Amino acid sequence: SQKIEQNSEALNIQEGKTATLTCNYTNYSPAYLQWYRQDPGRGPVFLLLIRENEKEKRKERLKVTFDTTLKQSLFHITASQPADSATYLCATRGSSYKLIFGSGTRLLVRP
Amino acid sequence: GAGVSQSPRYKVAKRGQDVALRCDPISGHVSLFWYQQALGQGPEFLTYFQNEAQLDKSGLPSDRFFAERPEGSVSTLKIQRTQQEDSAVYLCASSLRRETGETQYFGPGTRLLVL
Numbered sequence: 001s002q003k004i005e006q007n008s009e010a011l012n013i014q015e016g017k018t019a020t021l022t023c024n025y026t027n028y029s030p031a032y033l034q035w036y037r038q039d040p041g042r043g044p045v046f047l048l049l050i051r052e053n054e055k056e057k058r059k060e061r062l063k064v065t066f067d068t069t070l071k072q073s074l075f076h077i078t079a080s081q082p083a084d085s086a087t088y089l090c091a092t093r094g095s096s097y098k099l100i101f102g103s104g105t106r107l108l109v110r111p
Numbered sequence: 112g113a114g115v116s117q118s119p120r121y122k123v124a125k126r127g128q129d130v131a132l133r134c135d136p137i138s139g140h141v142s143l144f145w146y147q148q149a150l151g152q153g154p155e156f157l158t159y160f161q162n163e164a165q166l167d168k169s170g171l172p173s174d175r176f177f178a179e180r181p182e183g184s185v186s187t188l189k190i191q192r193t194q195q196e197d198s199a200v201y202l203c204a205s206s207l208r209r210e211t212g213e214t215q216y217f218g219p220g221t222r223l224l225v226l
Contacts (some may be wrong), residue, residue: 034214043115043202043217044154089153097206098144098167099215101153
């Protein structure tokens with residue numbers, strides 16, 4: 001069955017550095033991957049979508065890559081800020097338009 | 112503009128009690144999804160509506176879980192005879208159309224605690 005894996009260990013970095021989060025998928029070839037941000041007590045908020053024929057997509061300080069050979073997507077936040085501290089979820093489409101999520105990676109940016 | 116709203120935000124139930132969770136999607140959104148999120152995990156799909164039709168309920172964990180969207184807007188997720196393992200955050204999401212890759216907009220969730 002479709003499976004999305006994210007590093008469950010929290011990522012702790014210094015303000016100003018680049019945060020890199022990893023999403024790996026197995027057992028299928030997704031047409032796209034989505035990245036969401038989730039703050040405590042809130043629902044996920046959509047950030048970026050990257051399709052299988054796109055190698056990279058950018059939005060302000062965010063960059064997502066999609067490597068179909070490695071079956072991996074990387075999510076980068078450049079010039080990180082304490083306000084970027086949150087849990088970041090990777091997701092892909094399952095049957096009937098539902099999303100299949102990874103377990104999320106918690107990012108902590110220290111001032 | 113108004114986003115997806117859910118009520119109640121918090122619900123404490125005694126084991127065996129029935130609960131009803133409400134979702135108000137963004138006006139005009141065709142698709143509506145329910146997800147269950149356990150602590151430290153990503154959301155897991157429960158069920159999907161396209162307008163008033165429930166097209167996929169494969170994620171509902173047991174026949175104690177029931178969802179409806181009778182007029183194609185507001186949806187209710189009902190859990191009968193709640194069990195402790197039902198404790199989780201229940202998220203509702205809506206999207207404008209039913210196309211592949213459509214962004215889903217999530218509500219804040221209802222945190223259910225079953226004692």
